[in-house]
Amino acid sequence: MQVLAQVIFGVIFLIANYFMVKNILRIRKTILLGKDVSIEASSQRWKNVILIAFGQKKMFKKPLPALLHLFVYLGFLIVNLEMIEIIVDGFFGTHRVLFPLLGSLYSFCINTFEFFAAAVIVACLVFLIRRNLIKVPRFSGVEMTSKPIVDANLILVVEILLMVAFLSMNACDYLLQQAGHEHYTSVGRFFISSSLSPLFAGLSSEALVFIERFCWWFHIIGVLAFANYVFMESKHLHIFLAFVNTYFARTEPAGKLQSMESVTREVKLMLNIPVETTETTTEPGRFGAKEVNDLSWKNILDAFSCTECGRCTQQCPANLTGKKLSPRKIMMDTRRRAQDMMKGIESQGKEFSDGKSLLGDYISEGEIMACTTCNACVEACPVLINPVDIIVQLRQYKVMEESQAPASWNMMFSNVENNFAPWKFSPSDRFNWVQKLD
Amino acid sequence: MAKYTAPLVSELVAKGENPEILFWVGCAGSFDERAKAITVAFVKILNHVGIKFAVLGHEESCTGDPAKRAGNEFLFQMMAMSNIQVLNGYQIKKIVTACPHCFNTIKNEYPALGGNYEVVHHAQLLQQLIDEGRIKIKEGGSFKGKKITYHDSCYLGRANQIYEAPRKVLEVLDAQLVEMKRCRSTGLCCGAGGAQMFKEPEKGKKDINVERTEEALQTGATIIAANCPFCMTMLSDGVKNKEKETEIKVYDLAELIALANEL
Known part of the structure; x- marks a missing residue:
C-alpha cells in the first residue's frame, strides 16, 4: 500500500512537472513572437527587481490591498518551502522527514508556515469580498468579461482551499500524535493547527488518518494542478513574471518614446545629412504595429505579466471620462492575440493567418486615439508594464502605413511641415511676441 | 534702450x-x-x-x-x-x-x-534662481495669503519626475498652497497631451479638462498654477466652461513670479 502511494505520487509529480515545463516553454515561445530588442544590463534593473518586485514598492500606494497582498505574496514564498518536505515525504514514504534534521527549528518553521497560511486565507477572503460583494470599481470594465472574472475568483478560491487543507492536515496530525498513533511521530503542537483541532475531536483515528491523508494529497495535487493552470491560460503569471518584467522594464524617463531607426536613414538622406555606411540599409519592414508580432518581445512580456488589477485603467484620464480606452484592455488584448497566434502557428505552421489582426479585431481605433500619453497607467502599474508604448506603435501603423490619421491631425502635420508650427500661422510671425515686451 | x-x-x-x-x-x-x-x-x-x-x-x-x-x-x-x-x-x-x-x-x-x-x-x-537669491519676493507680495493650487503637467511630472521644483517656486509667493486630490505622480492629465490638443476628443461622457478643472475648483483656490502652455489652454477653457473666469485665474509659474516682482 505504502509503495503504491509512493509510485502514484512519483507519477503525478513527474507528469505535472512535464506539462509545467512544456507550458513554460510555450509561453516563452509566445513572448518571443515579438520583434527582437536589445536591452542593456544595468544596476538600475536589479534595483527595480529588488524594490518593485521583491519589495512591492508600488503596491503601497494603496495600503490596505498592499498589506493583504503582502500576506499572500509572503505566504506563497514561505508556505511553499513546506513543499520540499512534502515532496521528499511523497517520494520516500516518510512522514515529516525534516523534523529529526531541524529539531527545535522545525516547530518554528511550521508555526511560521501556519501563520502565513492563515493570513493567506484571511487575505483571499477579503479579496473575494472586495471583488464580489463590495464590487471595487477597478475590477469591472468592458474587458472584464466572465472569463477573467472566473479566473480571478478561481485563483482566490483555490488558494484558500490549499491553505485550509494544509491547516486541517496539521490539525488531524496533532490529534493523531496525541493519540499516540505509531506513524505520526510526536513533533509537538503548532499554534494554529492545534487550536483548530477541536473541530476534528471525537473522530476515530481511522477517520483522522483519512482526513490527514486526504488533505495531504489534496494539497500536493492542488499545488501541482494550480501551477499547471497558472502556466496555461490564467492571468496569474505575475507571480513569476513580475521579477522578469521589472528587470527588463525601461529605466529611461517615462516621457521618452523610442526612436525609429529605420526612419532616421531616410530622413537624413532627405535632409542631405551624411549617412554612415554602417547604418542599416535593410528594408525597414512595417512602420509601427498592426499585429502582435510587430511589437517587441518586451511588449508581449508586459502583456503576460499583467494580472488585470486595473490600477492603470483606474488612473487613465480617457477611461475616467468615458472614452473607450482602457490600458488594461490593451494589455489583455495583446496577450490574447499572442496566445491565439501561437495556437494558430502550432496548428497551421509559421505562415498561419486567420484574417485577423491585433489592431482592428482586438484593439479598435477609438481606443488608441483616446490616449493622451500622460503615463498615468505606466506610473500606476505595480510591475512596470507600459501600455503607452504599444498604443504609440499602433498609432504609427495607422498614420504611417495606412495614412489614416484623423483629418485634424493631418492638418496639424501639414502645418508642422509647412509652417513649422502645429497651427496655421505664418512662420514670419513667430517672433512677433517680442513686440509685447514693453 | x-x-x-x-x-x-x-x-x-x-x-x-x-x-x-x-x-x-x-x-x-x-x-x-x-x-x-x-x-x-x-x-x-x-x-x-x-x-x-x-x-x-x-x-x-x-x-x-x-x-x-x-x-x-x-x-x-x-x-x-x-x-x-x-x-x-x-x-x-x-x-x-x-x-x-x-x-x-x-x-x-x-x-x-x-x-x-x-x-x-x-x-x-x-x-535655482530663487535658491541662489537672485529672485526675491518682497514681504507681503501681491499673492500673500491667496489660495493657489498647482496642476502637475504630465510631461514635467510623470514623464520626467519633476514634482518639487515648481512647488518650491510657488512657496516664495507666501501664498497658501493647496493640493488637488490627484497630484504629483497621480496628477490628472489636462487632456491635451499625445496630440489630443490638435483633434476633437474621442467620444465619451465628459471632457478631461472639465474633470480636472472641477477638481481644481474643489480646493477653493482662486489661482490655478500651471507650467505648460497646453495645460494653460485646457484649464482656462475648463474655468470658462464652469463660468468662473472672473473669480478663478490660471497663471503660469513665470507669470506669478513676474507679477509678484512687478515686472
Missing part, C-alpha cells in the same frame, strides 16, 4: 559672443495669445536677473512632439533633425523652455538623433 530685450542667437554669434543659455520659446509661446504672455513674463525675469540668454527667433521650429505622439515618426525626425542642425550650428550647450513638451522632446528624444544639450524646464531654472 528698451527695458527688456530678447536677443537673437544669430546676432550674439555675429558679435562673437555666445549665450549662457538658449530660451526655447516653443510654438505655443510664439503664436498662442495666452501663452505669449508666459513667454514675455519669463523673458522679463531673465532680463531682471541678468542672465545672458538668447532666443532663436525665426530659426526656431516645432520640436516635432505632436507629430511623434500622433504616430508620424517621419515628420518628427524631419523637424528634430533640422532643429538639431540649427542648435549644433550655434554650438548651443544649455537650453531652457517654458513648455514641458519641448523640454521632454529635446531632453529625451533629441540625443538619439545627435542633439545633446543640458535641458531645463523654466520651473527648474526659477527654483
Whole structure:
C-alpha cells in the first residue's frame, strides 16, 4: 500500500512537472513572437527587481490591498518551502522527514508556515469580498468579461482551499500524535493547527488518518494542478513574471518614446545629412504595429505579466471620462492575440493567418486615439508594464502605413511641415511676441 | 534702450559672443495669445536677473512632439533633425523652455538623433534662481495669503519626475498652497497631451479638462498654477466652461513670479 502511494505520487509529480515545463516553454515561445530588442544590463534593473518586485514598492500606494497582498505574496514564498518536505515525504514514504534534521527549528518553521497560511486565507477572503460583494470599481470594465472574472475568483478560491487543507492536515496530525498513533511521530503542537483541532475531536483515528491523508494529497495535487493552470491560460503569471518584467522594464524617463531607426536613414538622406555606411540599409519592414508580432518581445512580456488589477485603467484620464480606452484592455488584448497566434502557428505552421489582426479585431481605433500619453497607467502599474508604448506603435501603423490619421491631425502635420508650427500661422510671425515686451 | 530685450542667437554669434543659455520659446509661446504672455513674463525675469540668454527667433521650429505622439515618426525626425542642425550650428550647450513638451522632446528624444544639450524646464531654472537669491519676493507680495493650487503637467511630472521644483517656486509667493486630490505622480492629465490638443476628443461622457478643472475648483483656490502652455489652454477653457473666469485665474509659474516682482 505504502509503495503504491509512493509510485502514484512519483507519477503525478513527474507528469505535472512535464506539462509545467512544456507550458513554460510555450509561453516563452509566445513572448518571443515579438520583434527582437536589445536591452542593456544595468544596476538600475536589479534595483527595480529588488524594490518593485521583491519589495512591492508600488503596491503601497494603496495600503490596505498592499498589506493583504503582502500576506499572500509572503505566504506563497514561505508556505511553499513546506513543499520540499512534502515532496521528499511523497517520494520516500516518510512522514515529516525534516523534523529529526531541524529539531527545535522545525516547530518554528511550521508555526511560521501556519501563520502565513492563515493570513493567506484571511487575505483571499477579503479579496473575494472586495471583488464580489463590495464590487471595487477597478475590477469591472468592458474587458472584464466572465472569463477573467472566473479566473480571478478561481485563483482566490483555490488558494484558500490549499491553505485550509494544509491547516486541517496539521490539525488531524496533532490529534493523531496525541493519540499516540505509531506513524505520526510526536513533533509537538503548532499554534494554529492545534487550536483548530477541536473541530476534528471525537473522530476515530481511522477517520483522522483519512482526513490527514486526504488533505495531504489534496494539497500536493492542488499545488501541482494550480501551477499547471497558472502556466496555461490564467492571468496569474505575475507571480513569476513580475521579477522578469521589472528587470527588463525601461529605466529611461517615462516621457521618452523610442526612436525609429529605420526612419532616421531616410530622413537624413532627405535632409542631405551624411549617412554612415554602417547604418542599416535593410528594408525597414512595417512602420509601427498592426499585429502582435510587430511589437517587441518586451511588449508581449508586459502583456503576460499583467494580472488585470486595473490600477492603470483606474488612473487613465480617457477611461475616467468615458472614452473607450482602457490600458488594461490593451494589455489583455495583446496577450490574447499572442496566445491565439501561437495556437494558430502550432496548428497551421509559421505562415498561419486567420484574417485577423491585433489592431482592428482586438484593439479598435477609438481606443488608441483616446490616449493622451500622460503615463498615468505606466506610473500606476505595480510591475512596470507600459501600455503607452504599444498604443504609440499602433498609432504609427495607422498614420504611417495606412495614412489614416484623423483629418485634424493631418492638418496639424501639414502645418508642422509647412509652417513649422502645429497651427496655421505664418512662420514670419513667430517672433512677433517680442513686440509685447514693453 | 528698451527695458527688456530678447536677443537673437544669430546676432550674439555675429558679435562673437555666445549665450549662457538658449530660451526655447516653443510654438505655443510664439503664436498662442495666452501663452505669449508666459513667454514675455519669463523673458522679463531673465532680463531682471541678468542672465545672458538668447532666443532663436525665426530659426526656431516645432520640436516635432505632436507629430511623434500622433504616430508620424517621419515628420518628427524631419523637424528634430533640422532643429538639431540649427542648435549644433550655434554650438548651443544649455537650453531652457517654458513648455514641458519641448523640454521632454529635446531632453529625451533629441540625443538619439545627435542633439545633446543640458535641458531645463523654466520651473527648474526659477527654483535655482530663487535658491541662489537672485529672485526675491518682497514681504507681503501681491499673492500673500491667496489660495493657489498647482496642476502637475504630465510631461514635467510623470514623464520626467519633476514634482518639487515648481512647488518650491510657488512657496516664495507666501501664498497658501493647496493640493488637488490627484497630484504629483497621480496628477490628472489636462487632456491635451499625445496630440489630443490638435483633434476633437474621442467620444465619451465628459471632457478631461472639465474633470480636472472641477477638481481644481474643489480646493477653493482662486489661482490655478500651471507650467505648460497646453495645460494653460485646457484649464482656462475648463474655468470658462464652469463660468468662473472672473473669480478663478490660471497663471503660469513665470507669470506669478513676474507679477509678484512687478515686472
